[in-house]
Amino acid sequence: MKHLFTILTAVLAVLCCQAQQAIMGTWTGKLSVGAASLTLAINLSSDDQGGVQCTFDSLDQGAKGIKASVSHCSDDSVSIAIPAIGASYVAHRDGDVLKGTFMQMGQSFPLDLKRGAQVLNRPQTPVAPFPYKTEEVTFTNIADLATLNGTLTYPVGYEKMNPADVPVVLMVTGSGLQNRDEELLDHKPFLVIADYLARNGIASLRYDDRCTGKSTGGDVKSATTLNFAHDAEAGYEKLKLLKKFGKIGILGHSEGANIAFILGSWEKADFVVSLAGVGVKGDTALTAQANCIMRLNGMPGTADTKQYRNMVLMQNNPWFTWFVNYDPASDIAATRCPVFAAGGDKDCQVVSPLNLDGIKNALHEGKDNRFIEYPGLNHLFQECKTGNPAEYREIEQTISPQLLKDLTEWIKNLK
Numbered sequence: 001m002k003h004l005f006t007i008l009t010a011v012l013a014v015l016c017c018q019a020q021q022a023i024m025g026t027w028t029g030k031l032s033v034g035a036a037s038l039t040l041a042i043n044l045s046s047d048d049q050g051g052v053q054c055t056f057d058s059l060d061q062g063a064k065g066i067k068a069s070v071s072h073c074s075d076d077s078v079s080i081a082i083p084a085i086g087a088s089y090v091a092h093r094d095g096d097v098l099k100g101t102f103m104q105m106g107q108s109f110p111l112d113l114k115r116g117a118q119v120l121n122r123p124q125t126p127v128a129p130f131p132y133k134t135e136e137v138t139f140t141n142i143a144d145l146a147t148l149n150g151t152l153t154y155p156v157g158y159e160k161m162n163p164a165d166v167p168v169v170l171m172v173t174g175s176g177l178q179n180r181d182e183e184l185l186d187h188k189p190f191l192v193i194a195d196y197l198a199r200n201g202i203a204s205l206r207y208d209d210r211c212t213g214k215s216t217g218g219d220v221k222s223a224t225t226l227n228f229a230h231d232a233e234a235g236y237e238k239l240k241l242l243k244k245f246g247k248i249g250i251l252g253h254s255e256g257a258n259i260a261f262i263l264g265s266w267e268k269a270d271f272v273v274s275l276a277g278v279g280v281k282g283d284t285a286l287t288a289q290a291n292c293i294m295r296l297n298g299m300p301g302t303a304d305t306k307q308y309r310n311m312v313l314m315q316n317n318p319w320f321t322w323f324v325n326y327d328p329a330s331d332i333a334a335t336r337c338p339v340f341a342a343g344g345d346k347d348c349q350v351v352s353p354l355n356l357d358g359i360k361n362a363l364h365e366g367k368d369n370r371f372i373e374y375p376g377l378n379h380l381f382q383e384c385k386t387g388n389p390a391e392y393r394e395i396e397q398t399i400s401p402q403l404l405k406d407l408t409e410w411i412k413n414l415k
Helices: 002-023 189-198 225-242 255-265 282-296 305-315 318-325 329-334 354-362 401-412
Strands: 025-033 036-046 052-058 063-073 077-082 087-094 097-104 107-115 134-141 146-153 168-172 203-207 248-253 271-275 339-344 370-374
Touching: 025 097, 036 063, 036 077, 036 107, 052 077, 087 107, 134 225, 146 189, 146 225, 168 189, 168 225, 168 255, 189 203, 189 248, 189 401, 203 225, 225 248, 225 255, 225 318, 248 255, 255 271, 255 329, 271 401, 282 305, 282 318, 282 354, 305 318, 329 354, 339 354, 339 401, 354 370, 370 401
Parallel strands: 168 203, 168 248, 248 271, 271 339, 339 370
Antiparallel strands: 025 036, 025 107, 036 052, 052 063, 063 077, 077 087, 087 097, 097 107, 134 146, 146 203
16 A cells, blocks of 8 residues: 555656646746836746746846745646745736736735746847957956956957057946946846957957956955955056057946046056946935936935935945945046046936036046037936836847947047
8 A cells, every 4th residue: 555655646746747837937027016117037947856946037127036935836827925025926827828916015916927038139249250369367356365257358350460559448347246248137238348349459358246257256245346446456457467458448337437547546547438437426426326216217306415325324335335435536536547438318327417527527637538428328328218227128229339439439549
């Protein structure tokens, strides 16, 4: 009888697993909350014990692989909980659609998910083979024990060029740990920039942030912009040591642009490219960001700087504490090399012209300095409708071709 019971148990497990197969896979859809919407997905798969495992994605927010627990799963229905965000989802299957309800914070919203992952088109992302050479390089911020790994991209035809005539750009990502491509929502802006520069006679070095990708070491929890600036400084010293290029520029996006100015003030740059750099004190810039995003989402957006400061300081987060107190004016003023500073007039994260004017007012006068506020571009320099971060993923364009053209011409015209 014991053996018969074991056989029956195994048969039932197989039948149950077969019944569940109809609902396995990825299901994707839009959650609408008022005027806003989010692209959400659940991923159902079988585990080694014949059970079901699930992860949850909030794709427009770049959050993937959030663990979910499965309380029920059959061929025609599913019920999951997502503890990390205090949410749950219950649905029944109608062919290739899950018709269900998403619940969070005591509120319920209809959410229908269609079978399959959403396929995004990214036409600007370069595809191999490339007409230029690349190689992996490493460099170390010894003080912070951070070893950074990146990609050095040579321009097309480098072998026939005089190295002294070849400019090179060190790329520094924005806030948050990002890989060498500054990858966000399937966009790879630094890869697109590196490819465009290489096809137009300019070399580049982009690298994974500390503790990201192939980069190792370096504290993250207590790291501030200043620590990340020393990582970038190590990249600059690596390029100098190679002796393969002429002018060495620092190109930074968002927080990376402020790092570019910090290196400029340390005389560690022959030119600086600021893409959506902060030009006013951190608390002022971040308050403007919060208000702008609130207004785009139908809220008043009337927070003042003091309120924002107090909220941030209560969090006791080292990065935020440092940044709200940071005034970039002195580093910008101490940067004596040529500067290309750009912003988008629909940028709601580093609000332009507030910050672009701040850079312009603090910077020395120079015949090679250039300031451009691009109409219709957001924080990522995409052509957009409103500038709301919720649009980033839906926009196919990774970065404005006009910005790429202007930037490249500016670098090549530097003497």
